[in-house]
Structures are given as C-alpha cells and as structure tokens.
Amino acid sequence: MLEQVKDWDDDFYETFKPIAMGFVNEAEKCLQCGKCTGQCPAAAVTPSYNPRKIIRDLVYGNVKRVLSSVELWQCFFCSGCYSVCPMDINFPFFVFMFRLAAMNEGYGWEDVKQLEGYAEKSYLKDGITVSTFERNPFVMDNIGDISKIRVEAGLPPERTVSPRGIAEINMISDLSGMTAFMKQIGGVELLDCTTCTDEQAKRCKTKPMPSKVGKIKTHHRYYNYGEPGGKKNAEAR
C-alpha cells in the first residue's frame, strides 16, 4: 500500500497522550532499534506483527493503519518489550489503549465479544473471573469434580465471594459504564452452536464471524503490516 504522508495525522500523538490517561507516553523517544521485536513472542510466531512499526506509526500519526490492523490484536501482553526497551517505553499499555481506540472506530469487536462472557457470566455474577466449568472432555474425565479435590486439600468445596462483594463490583460496573458497555455488545449470542443446523455445521469452520456484535457493526481488520504469507487466514481475492 502506497503511504501518503498527507494522510498522517501529525497531531495525533499529542492529542492521544492526554486521552490515554498517562498510559501512552515516551513514544517519541523510540530509536526504532528493533530490540522489542527481536524478543517478541508474538512476532516469533506471526509473520507480520511488529511492535516497532506500531510505535513508528503512532509517532507519525499513521493511525488508520494501526487501528484497522489485525496485528494490534496479536499482542501477548508479555511486557518483554518493556523489559528490554532502552528508552523504557511501556508498549503493552499502548496496545491496550490502541485497542480501546480501535473499538471506538469499530474494529475488533468480535474479539471483545468472545471475552465478554467472562465479565458478564463469571466476574460480575460470581466475583471470580475463571469458573470451575470445564469443557474439555479429557480434562473432565481426568480431574473429575474439582470441589472434591478442594475438600481433600482442606478448602471449602467452593470458593465463594460474599453477596456484598458481588453487589459492590456490580455497583462499580454500573457506575463506571461497564454494564452499559456490555449491554451494547451483549445483544447477539455469537457463539451459539447449540442451535446450529447440520448445514450450518458444515460451513462452520469456514464461516467468517458475523459482522455485527450486539448493536455494533464491526469493520474488517486487515493485515496492515505485511502480507499474511499464504496463511490460511488470507484467501486470494
């Protein structure tokens, strides 16, 4: 893609800094040395993910490229880039803030939707993000009832959070707008396989995710930082 310098938003970085609550800063110090990418676990397994390029595009104000990219959603949040950075740039926070900005532009909602259940069904309902539920049949057979193991280990059969605790985090969620946000994307059950017909089941593995998440229309994301390299995710036009 031919980049047009006139498309770059020169002031983007300066305006983004205060919006990002102090989580995005020092990017202008980047030397483009590539130390981050050299140790990056995501870059080691994907052909196009590259933190260095994302920082460069942030500083140049080439926001469209960052926000519409799928690479933005490939970060592992391992903080390895921060731990080696000679300029102490905390890149994982950039990704975090960028993802919020990308969602604002309508990208990546299908990913968020996949995770929304953790908040709605586990975190806010039980106060615990990861429940005891097992789906993997092997694990179910192998481990059996987790509450039995808990009892043997001298713990109560179930870890519970008191009703007051749950009420309080729900209150926080309501007050901070998290509940409203979840309602916005919670309208459609994306991953309901219990209702799908045989015909749907056949197409299942090749069917792209729906473009609407709840009330929000999602945009396609692109491999903006390099071609997918014949990976199965890209098809010929």
Added chain:
Amino acid sequence: MRLRIDEDGIRNVVEEAIGKSLTACLQCSKCGGGCSHSEEFDLTPRQVVESLLDCQDQNVLDSRMIWLCGRHCSGCQAVCPVGLPLNDIMAVLREEALKLDIEPKYEQPSLVYHKFEHCAKHRGEGEASESMVGGETQPA
C-alpha cells in the same frame, strides 16, 4: 515469523550470475521508493537483496516480487547508487524458483482478516475451545 540466519543460500548463485557481490547494496531504499509498481509487490528490491544476504531463500523464492519485477521496466536498476543489476537478479531468482518447481505467483492475496472456527461444537473431541458458551476451559 522468526527467521534463522544461515550461510548457504542461493545468494552465491545470484552473485555468480551477475558477477557482483550483493554486499554492495547500501540498503538506501531508492529502488523501492522510486518504483511505480511497488504497491503490487510483497517485497521491494531492497528487501529481496537483504533477504538474500540473510539467506532467507524460501522467503524470496515464494514471493510474488520475483515474478512481477524486472520484466518490462528497469526503473530500480537505473537509480541504484551502486549499480546492482536488479533485473538480472530477478531473472536468476525466477530460474532458481522454476528449478525448484515453485509456481509463479502474480495475484495479490487479500489482506482482509477473517475470523473462522468460532464454533466449539465441531472441533475435535478432547480439545478445549475458544468458545464462551456457558463457561470456559482455558482460563486465559
């Protein structure tokens, strides 16, 4: 994708054929910058040379670049400050690719990312799924 740098590549074949060392390349990007077709390419001439020097043969031979570049145009080699014969390099690479039965590629792949395989029910048994219906297997 992490690349492993080795020494034995087709770099030597290319250098022999053009009678010049690829190390002369300054990596100045003048070739790609001035190219009117670079939008269609996956690699620029500069990246081809760099990849050859790193002996990333597979990357180069699998690229579209070698089939698209250096056929009806010599814009890049005209501006190259060290005079690398880029058309000849591409010709040699095409020959090498044909020797290895690599199909020519001209089509640009779609860069749209599609998310598939979202249905948990139809994955093999014994696998955890990414699905969220009713709970989860993997915590994160």
Added chain:
Amino acid sequence: MPRLDKVAQIPKPEQIFFFKSCVASNKYPGIEACGTESLRILGVEPVESDEQTCCGGFVTFANVAAPTASMPAVARNLSLAEEKNLDTCVVCNGCWTFLNEFGHFMNNNAEVKGSVNMMLNMMGREYKGTSHVFHIAEMYYRLKDDISKHVLRPLKGVKIATHYGCHYLGGGKYSAIDDAQMPTYMEELIDLMGGTVVPYAANRECCGTGFTQIINGKDLSLDHTQRKLDSVQEADPDMLIVQCPYCHSQLDRVQQQLNFRQGVNYQTPVLHIAQLVGMALGLPVSQLAFAAHVSGRERLENVLDRVGR
C-alpha cells in the same frame, strides 16, 4: 541476582492479607491450599476475606472493562487489606501486576484517586494506598531461612526447571526483586530445598497465554507454547515450576491439547512455587492437590515416591 535491597524492604509480618486468585481457586486448588498452609508454617498467618473479588485484570485486558471500571475494583480489593491494616500477598503474577500497577497509578494521580474514592465512599469504603502488594514467591525468598529450617521432605534428586512468567519480571522491571532477564531467586529456593535446577534455553520465554490470545488467537498461542515445551522437554526436568496460575494452566493444559492435536507426547508436570514449597515443607499429599493437574501425573507420583509421601 536478586536485588537484596528490594528483598530487605519486604517486611516479615505476623499476618498478611491473602489475595485469592481465580485460577488458583477454581482450577488448581493446590496453589491456594499450599499457599496459605506454607505461610502459616513459616510464621505468617494468612488472613482471607470472602469479600475479595477477582483483581479484574483479565476483563480489563480483554477490553471489556475500561480502566475507569477496573481501577475502583482494584481499590476496593486493596481497601479490604487496608481495613485490616495488612499488606497483601498474591499468588498470581497477573494479580501482582494489576494491583501494583493500578495502585501506583492511583497513588500518583490524586484526581483519579479522588474519583475512585468517591465511588468507594458510596459503599462505605476508602482507598488510601497503604497496603503493599507482595508476590508469594517474594515472600518465600524473604522467608528462605525459615523455609530451610522447616524442610521435612527434601527434594533430593528432583530435577526442577523454572518459569518465572512475564508479568512479574517483565512488567515489573523496576519493582520486582530480581533482574528481569537473569532471575535466580527461584533457583536459590530450589537449591535450598534440596532440588536440582535444570537449565533450559527457553527459560525466559513467555508461556504463550498472551492474556487473551489463548482464546482469540489460539493458533498463535499454541505455536508459542509448543516452542517453550520443546525446550523444556529437551532438558527433561521432573517438574516445571511456575509462579503464576495462568502460566500453570497454559503450560499444563496445552500439553494435553498438543498431544491430542499433533500426536506428540508432552508429559512434564507443572507446579506452582507454592505447591513446591508446600511439598518440601511436608504438607499432606492431598493438600498439594495434584489430582487437579492434567499433564505428567505419572511423573508427579514418581517424584512423590522418591521424596516420600
């Protein structure tokens, strides 16, 4: 090399607020049981509260909760410890980073702290920022003399590999007690308990969970974990020690998934440092809760046979 000045700053309290982790409670109860019990043996009484909820790190990094929503949740949990006037001890790298990072942020940002407290005041709580958050591995290193005094089941001849996890050392490169690239404190603890440390090349690699990547980009995640497991298998340790329940779950469960998908055979038991310490301190086998582990159970039994049940 551990930063001894940092270690010296860790107090040796009589009581500590034990922050329960979601995975440690619901998937690997041995971590929770061993964590509390081992602290008790080492002379620190863990204090629990059933009002404590999850740290909220996962939903935040899943972008479901904005920082504005997770900051009050962090403050609320920390205020529980503050009410009791205790420091906080976590068993999970994620909890550690999240409580620390957002705690610091609020402490250094009066405006945010004010608005968070406004919310907390509505439920009769207040966040002051006085409770320090310590990782249980830090506590063990601080209490290593007590550990060596109480070893009942020396891990003689047990080959142990370590995995530190990213969110403790990487994210906390200035606040962790050891160097982010060349940590050794877990090795020291293993030595102390009589085990043999097995080095392997991918020690400082990420486990591959990638917070949400195991759900959203599973192929990437498995690919990376496989690299790590390959390196571990080459070194052939009796067990792999982690200090984060998320790494634990990833490394343990993905072995089975890779075995299933690719017909390979990864069988390395994964243990949390709390379980290892619990084992050395002679806790009953049922309390180690190895029954909740997915991979390498045979090998674990074998280790138990050797060190004594």
Added chain:
Amino acid sequence: MSKKTLVIGGGIAGITAAQKIAQNGGEVILIEKEGELGGNFAKLAYTFPVLADAKMIVTREIQTAKATSGIEILPQTELRGVSGSAGDFTVELNSPSGTRSEHVGAIIVAAGFHYMEPTAYTEYSYGRSPKVVTSLEFEKMAAENRLPKGNARVVFVHCVGSRDKAKGYRYCSKICCSYSAKHAIMMKKANPDSKAYVFYIDIRALGKGYEEFIRDAMEVYNVRYIRGRVAKVIESGSKLIVRAEDSLIGNPVEVEADLVVLASAMEPPEGSRDLAGILGIATDEYGFFQEAEVNVRPCHSSKSGIFLAGSCTQPMEIASAVAMGGLAASEALTLIR
C-alpha cells in the same frame, strides 16, 4: 617566567600534550595512575580507520616522550590536591614513594575514558556465559591468539550502554561502529572461515575513511551487517542464540553464534567526579569534564588555567584526542610563557 605544566593522564592525549609543550621549551610533569604509559590506546591491537599496528604506534610515541627533555614522567602517581590560580598552582602528587608538592602554571587534564562494564545487560548473558565478551576482552583475545577457530560465527553487538536511557547512557559513544568493524575485520583476517555478523542501529561513520572502512568490512571482508538491536543472547548447549529483529525486512531473526562481542560504551574515567572536585572544575551530567564552550573552546575547563584534552570530555577517536592534546598544549604554553 617559565613554569611547569602538569599533565594528568598518560594516554595518547596526555603524551601528545606533554610532547608539544616540551618541544616548545616548556617543562612538563606527566602523571599516570597506572604503572605504564599508553592508556586505553595501549590495550588495542590495531587502529582504525587505517589498520595499523597500535602497539607499534603507541610505543613510538611513549619513546618520543621519554626521550624528550623537559618531560618528567611519574607513573603510579595521583593528584591529591590543588591550590592557587591560573599561572600559579600548587599541586600535591601522591605516589607509592611518597607525596610531593609542585608549583605549576597550568594543568592539562587528559584522564581518558573507561569502557563500561555491561553487567547490567543480563539479557546478553554477559557475566554468565564465557562466550559473551566485551570489545576490550576481544582485543585481548585477538592479541593472545584465542579467537574462535574453524567455521565459527561471531556476532558483534553495537550500542551496549550507548543510546540507552534504561541501562546505560543517552549519548552515542561515537567509536563503537568503527571499532566493531575493525574487530570484525580482525576476526575475518585471523580466521577466514569464520562468519561475522554485526547488529547495528545506525552506522555512525563520520568523515574521511570511516564510511569506506565500514563498507570495506561489508564488501571486501564479507561481514554481514544487520540492522536491529540485539534483544537477547541465550545459552543453548555449547552455542549462543542471538535474537534480534532485522528491521530492514521487519522480521525477528535468530543467529546461532560461538562468540558474542559487546561494543560497550565509553564512559567517563573512574573517579572523574572526584578528580573534578579536587581540581574545582565542572563535569556534565554523565561525569565527563565540562568544556567551557563546546565549539570554539573545547579544551577550556570551567576554571581558568586548567585545560582538557582527549576522551575525558566526550567520547572521541584517537585522531581527535591527539588534536585536542596539541590544542591543550598550545593553550597551556600561552599561559606559562
């Protein structure tokens, strides 16, 4: 009125300054902390950008200084105290044989530099693996003929401690690009079967001969230059795995190496702040001596009568240190004559 000049530091800048003053009829006391003259220059095997025998050159310069009348050389001597003002300083010199007091008209500080010990760079396995060495250790290995034999891969890492806010210094050490190229060439000359890889961020080869020197390393000696800062050096069996990004392709790369050479930064000489305290002159934020005016008075310290020469003011190559030694000598001469 002819007074003596005190030259602190027996490296190439100090030796040059002493020679020039003595050759112009002045008297010099040249003190050196170590037992021998030569400083950092004497630790090198070759010079750059022209590959010449460094030992031979530095020995020749030391001989000239020793043979020049009017230079008193005091090895193992340190400055303990200074009083007085320009044209009339009283200095106190301490050596194992005792303390002595001297009257001097001018003082030239040529305290040199120190190669940073990259102990903070644990990601490069420095201090853990014996196969990760600094460039100074590489010079020693080369001199003792201990370079890897056979089909070995050697990786040179630029900017270790330089251009690094987190673990080192923010400045560029200026000479590392050139001396790494020199080392790569030395490696290739000593063992033509070996492979040399240099990981760089930018190549700072300013001026005549330098760019050509590095291009020669690439083109004639076939040293592979890869743009990207090395992220990690991991021990794996008997080999080292070097991880970095080739940022010209944009992909992470991995090289299996037998030896990793870290181009450690030039840092201010040990105890530079103490010495500045004794002399009453200013240092900069890093501990280098502060010049009065960077451009046109590079050898004036913040105190009149005390002049600076060589790499104790900023990282510099041999030629500049020699030039600065000469300039400091002429400044001192104007004062004492």
